[in-house]
Amino acid sequence: MPRVSEFFGITISMYYDDHNPPHFHAIYRGAEAEVGIDPIGIIQGKLPVRALSLVLEWAALHQAELRSNWLRASEHRPLSKISPLE
Helix, strand or coil, X not given: CCEEEEECCEEEECCCCCCCCCEEEEEEXXXXXXXXXXXXXXXXXXXXXXXXXXXXXXXXXXXXXXXXXXHHHHCCXXXXXXXXXX
């Protein structure tokens, strides 16, 4: 699963050929959630409240880049790295 970003101990990844709707995976200390890209929100899974807040803030800032990476993944092209939350 290619990593597209990491910040504050949170790993953001996408799978090639993943199912719809467009989403990414956020992993933090063994907890994992699938987060929708449009609209931004939890599809399934759980993260601690603070980690989830950071992930949602990051996703809102990088929504266009996440959409682009979803398209690239569906076409089996390399994914672009996305700047971490600072």
